[in-house]
Amino acid sequence: MSRVIVAGGGIGGLATALAVADRGHRVVVLERRSEFTELGAGIQLAPNAFLALDRLGVATAVLDRAVHVDALRFMDAVTGEQVAALPVLGEYRARFGNPYAVVHRNDLYAPLLARCRAHGEVELRVDSPVVGYEQDGDGVAAVLADGGRVRGDALVGADGLRSAVRAQLVGDGEPRVSGHTIYRSVIPMEEVPARLRSDSVTLWAGPRWHFVHYPIDGGRSLNVAVTRDNRATEAVVGVPVEHERVLAEFTDAAPVIRELLALGREWRSWVLCDRDPVDRWADGRVVLLGDAAHPMLQYAAQGACMALEDAVHLGDLLAYGEPAAAFAAFVEDRRERTAAAQLVARAMGTRLYHPSGEAARARNAMLGGWSTEELYEKVAWLHGATRFGGSTGTPESLVAARRVEAAAG
Template sequence: MPMEDNMVIVGGGIGGLAAALACGRHGAFGPQGQGLRLVEQAPAFGEVGAGVQLGPNVTRILHGWGLQQAVADVAAFPDRLEVRSALSGQLLGTLPLGERALAVYGAPYATIARQDLHALLREAVESLGGIDIDLNTRIASVAPVGEQVQVLTHDGRELDASGVLGADGVWSALRRQLVDDGAPRVTGHLAFRAMVPQSDLPAGVRSQVVTAWMGPHFHAVQYPVRRGEWLNVVVIVHGSVVGDPSVWDHSANAGELRVRLANAGGPLLDLVHAIDDWRLWALSDRPPMRSAQEMALGRLALLGDAAHPMRPYLAQGAGMAIEDAQQLSLSLRAHAGDVPAGFNHYAAARWQRNARVQARAIRNGEIFHLQGPMRVARDVSMKLLGDKLLDLPWLYGYNAA
């Protein structure tokens, strides 16, 4: 008797959980998530301390998954995005969010702690009741065997599946099975990150809006999370770390960051001096996708950073993983009983959008870090055009359904 179709999801981060939830809710392999197994190498679920911006393109999907209240309970909903000069603090441009995002796009613009987003996805996955979850499980090999994929774990177990989804991040081991295009590229950019209670900050640097600080050779972004009670801050500079680039999360020296930003204007400098505890992330990515075969081939597919790692300059890394998850669930349901066809449909529907977002993120990073006369021209353009440059209907208006 042939085995029922099923799928193994490798990776229990935001992308893997989103895929499990979307496929479970949409009954891609059976009711309540039956036919789905999520495998995570860590002994317990967890996420790093940082923030995530969720545009209307993403919150629209989360609401469709029944998570509107769960997001509202832990997120912040800034009423505007401000772009300021990192040198002078001068306001260069503003994009209304809040009610305008709801009116124009039908969904809110939210900012949320990664741990909180991860936790609400995990709780939603667990509440379905039918998804098998294996923690502390590393994948040793993945190999096609007839009309199945044989997944071997490091502890000697054999998992047979109709399809395998790699949601195992930038340094994906599953990607080597599909594309084998070498290691991700080191960008030469470093992210200093901090998330602190606003009550611990001086009143003058607390904020309930998204602020992007444009500097020469660096930029910074801050926004509220956790119902506005915390502030997430990231400062991107040029540089590298010593050692294995796949070890991307490091302790950071606050003094080094303050020296790097010595020419910043008062408000940003005040904020940086008010925070003592920082983490340092070494940023890696890949070039924009060139074909659907980079996302799926046969019975193996990739999702999120495993497929299209991107620089954080469009604030859409988590968003694209969630969009991927929505499309994957719809494609598998539309091609029930034929996992390769479902994977192919998913990849064809997603790769060009992901490539566009990757390319725009790279371009944004170049603009954010301009120096000399080009920096001046950038600032003047921002003053003149404002929300015409900041609003992105092609991005925020997208509906994966």
């Protein structure tokens, strides 16, 4: 039995703790904040996420809190017309094996946290910010901000976009600033006129901006997020924004969008960031996971889904060998899929969501010309994953191959 340290107590960190502990290891989760909690509002979960959540033993609990949407709708934000719709009930669920649903982030986080607290092999520690690591032939130590050391057999850096573990392991500096600013709010559904309510995830694409809304909290609230390509150059995280400023940013929006934006309250803004894909995110007994390894823009709605996939696959690999071989196999098997998700998310933000004029009309013609079956084919590689690595090998064979490579020098 190994002792695995997880830096970061977010969705990816808790999922990793469960996946690894369920395979017989002891886990210590080090959270920098004074409590285990999740910030943010709505999150979309595709079938690949629910496949992972089922493996983690929390799918039912998350589904009980989720809103099962009927479609993903793509609208023209200037004309107000529907361009395309991807139905996600019936045929979609039969094809991909699980639902597409939306939840408040805490409705995903709370079941993971509850199961971690009940698990006999998971220890949760707060006020424990990890600032680096040290390793030798006998193990690894997570270095804390106060100078303390937490020692174990392996370290998983699940400490997010600005990961301290990544800073030491990869050393690629600050995240890439996308230039896109997002404004988020949550509206009580009782304040939303019935004619504006929908059980869909709806995206309105405009010139250098887009708007997304969908129900959360069991349908009691409407999650709204509007993004502007305003060439922002500095990262911003959760800064309060005046209501009037948000409205002033989107005077060219269709009337229905303006009406929904007017209902927003307590707006906060973020400048979205990601990183370029990298080939190496393991260093001996240390590995990165989720946003620490492959942070992506939200436009493909796959950031949390990829972290959940990571967690399950890493747990599988650790069952078949020592950490260094398992971590090398993990990176080798995951990097192509996660890099593709990163790059697709970037492309969606520029090529699909923000064009204007002739480019927007060409986009509408393309999306509107696809059949439902063709739309399913477009998302199948993401939503329909039945295994989370790029190889056809078993976890045992993948780890064994990395062990042989290491022995050969």
